[in-house]
Amino acid sequence: MLNFLNLSQAWIAAEAPVAIVVLPLIIGALCALINKERIAWLLVLLTTLICSALSFVILREVMASGTISYGLGGWDPPLGIEYRVDGLNAPVLMLISVIGVICTLYALRSVTAEIEPKKRGPFYGAFMISFAGLLGMVVTGDAFNVFVFLEVSSISTYVLVAMGASRDRRALTAAYNYLILGSIGATFFVIGVGFLYMQTGTLNMADIALALSESGESRVTQVAFAFIVVGLGLKLAMFPLHLWLPGAYAYAPSFVTAFLAATATKAALYLLLRFVFTIFDPTADFIISALTWLLAVLGVIGMFFASFQAIFQTDARRLLAFSSVAQVGYMLLGVGIGTMAGVTAGYVHLLGHAMTKGALFLCLGAMWYQFGVTRISDFKGLGKTMPWTMGAFTVAGISLIGVPGTVGFVSKFALLTAAADKGWWWAVAAIVFTSILALVYIGRMLEAAWLQDRPQVDGVDVATREAPASMLVAMWALAIACVVFGVNATWPLELANDAASVIMGGAG
Amino acid sequence: MNSHLILRTVSKFLIPLIVVYGLYVHFHGDFGPGGGFQAGVIVAAAVVLYALIFGIDACKVAVPPSWIRIGMTVGVMLFAGTGVVTWLLGGAFFDYDVLKYDPDHPAGQHLGIICVELGVLFTVATVMVAIFYAFGSRTPDISDEDW
Amino acid sequence: MLSFIYAAGGPATISPPTLIIDIALMAMLVVVAFAIVRMRSLFAIVMLQGVYSLMCAAWFVTLDAVDVAFTEAAVGAGISTVLMLSAMLLTDRQSAPVGAKKSLGPLLVCVLAGAAMFYAIPDMPAYGDANSPANTGPGMEYMTAAVTDVEIPNIVTAVLASYRGYDTMAETVVIFMAGLGVLLLLGLNGNAGFWQAKVQGQNIFSLTAPRTRILTSTEDKPETEPPAPDEAAPPKPKPKRKPAAAKKRAAKKPAAKKTAAKKPAAKKTGGKGSAS
């Protein structure tokens, strides 16, 4: 009766889209009961590893045979919920699960330092659920299911951010801000989905797209679009809606910050792509003008504004958080260009920035772990006291600036060409100028770390004290990825090209 | 003690009935309005009523806080577990039809729905009680005279 | 008012008495909402929120959404009022007045969102229109399919638990997560949140204590902290590396203390705090 043996390769390949979400959910629920942090950590590590393997299976499957569709509950898609993986979301799945593995590896030490002992098991549970929520948001092909998983990931993220309170009490205010703004964003999103349902009578994304193309443009669709863009904009920290982000990133536990910076905004950006291009009709007038004015122009303003703010920060994490807002601006600019090249560039930037920012935040976490460093003025001499950590930080920082040979250069160059092709010279100028701004704010930190002498306490030089091995492995994994994909960019570019062709294929 | 005599008597009689009503709502959810979510809230309301009338310490003896973490997890496990069982039986995730085969009646669906709703009941009831305990157990900074 | 609602065209199938009840309930909802916004007494606000939920529930009943009404009555009017009250007891009885400048932004957002919805009205299907997409698409399919597929009289339950059971699972996880969050942040006995993270076993805060205070001299590494009884505290790398080395450092510690005169006091308190 129980056909356990059915767990063949074909079965795994078929069920992987669901397994990748359900497994971490179950483990997350289990972790709430586990008091031994080591066991919880091992479980989490194992789960993230399995998820990475599954995501790899999915990616290979998508590359080989195109879209995977999975009807949950055995119901046919318009009735039941559909999981739909194609070239657009498979790489994001891969990204989230791999970053999950790396952050988990890093978490062992950082959680011991930052979270109350008896809470560590449930804390890992919350992390698992946030992880599952992000994966669920990306893998689904059902508009309402997106909302539900958006809530799953958001609520767990609020808790994760608030857990930074044992390090800094301001985490509570930051989490509260995030909660209020995030809830407003989720509400806007669900109102938008409601309008879509009113217009089309279905919640399945493919069905909605079909119905919208039949029914043509109507005011209901426009309002749905507006609500969905604003709702997702809050989640992905689009420029005027980014107010929650600096606080949340600055005060969350360090590995949570790294995980969020690398995945949460990226998943939301994927959703924006999915909605704007494959659900709505990107050739419609209001969407074209929204792309230009809302995404591209606001993206550029955000790039300037957030980069300038980053320059004047004293707290290293806040600085990087503002830089994240600026980088989101790059991605939005790529999306806003609206051509194949533009979307490809935005998508590559999404993947590349995830690695870069993940590595940077992991390094900052290690600096706090060893020396309590949070302010840029304290970076003094860190290159000598923590050479390996600072090395990884430097590599990732260079990638953030966009120096040739790193993944940051690949995406920025693609973005430049796309903008130039479109004839948007103002955008080209903006990209170059904000890259210089990035050089300024990253350079400030690097200068303090490498060129200044190591600090002294009572006349004695501070000893070299490197971060623990597990942390180093995690941050270097990401830093090396930045370089590898920078030197040999075919793989990410290929992925992004596939993704863009999914989008543009839909546009016709 | 004396002042709440009426309340105590009435609620002693009512609280079991509230729980029974919650279970009714749960198992009757297939036929009328209701289901695991509402049932969970009603069961939690019974616990909250108990705490309001007999004091939160007495309530913590009746419903120990240590149950809460377990109840929450059990709920999610029941729900997701139903899906896993459908997997093991060879169906798609949440394909209740494979749970129990009956040629002329979707018996598997009924079984699956009851299991799943039971999971919701557990989670909702325990989480509501958890929130109540979390807030109710803290001593307020302001006294009752400030009203 | 009536003509406004019928104006969208199409056959409006609702009977006038229901419409009157609807309008009356919605009018009361608006009044209560304004009262909630204007009121300063938190107790009254919590109670009014209960009233609001109850009226919502009544309104849902007139819309034939009995399941939703039931949930709204049980959750909104029932238990959340109690929860809000118990939360309010911990804060204050009165809300602080909010300046006009601060309330301008939210007002603008509300007005814009409302205006957007009004903008969409002309293209909306008529209220209760049997031919609207929502009433002809999969929504209607459930009505016919559920009878044979699931054989449950209550279609809402069939959709909720079977057709879209996966959504419900995620909703359950949302509730689970809310509970877990409460456990993590507050604890069930009202004693959570006092633990402090430590850098290498010492209490420092980025603003209150400069980093130099913990940058101890060469050999004085925090691994020398005595192991706390419960594995509570110091974020020291687990001692499995080289116990001997750790011991050696422990032996060296007094010497180091002499060099860094300021250190020991801070360290001792840090250690104690972590052990308790």
Next chain:
Amino acid sequence: MAADNTHSAPANPVDIPWDAVLEWGLALASTGLIVSGAIFVLAGALGVLRMPDFFTRMHAAGMTDTLGAEFILLGLMLQAGFSQMTLKLLLVAFFLFLTSPTATHAIANAALKSGLKPQLGPYKAPELSEIEGKTPSEGAH
């Protein structure tokens, strides 16, 4: 109703059509009960508006609400006939009978405990000039 009448038309003209009488009687009784229940509830609402202080208002609302609701439920039970619905209504009536007075008691008790004194002595209607410019709750003084 008309159809029923023709259906049970007696063969023998002296026979009384008991079915119809019962039906009409039930309808009348239930209508009467519901209407009187509604009147009680209305009276309670009026009492809440007109009574001078908290306790008398509480009294008006509590007493009439219980009775009015019971009447309405009884009327509905007659309408429902012998079915599952009647049983449910009976249960509702029973719980209402139990909880409504208890709730009134609890509220009144809480008010007394928190120091609200009942107004004693003969009721003096306020002057019309006094009422004007005051909210209704302050008007009765």
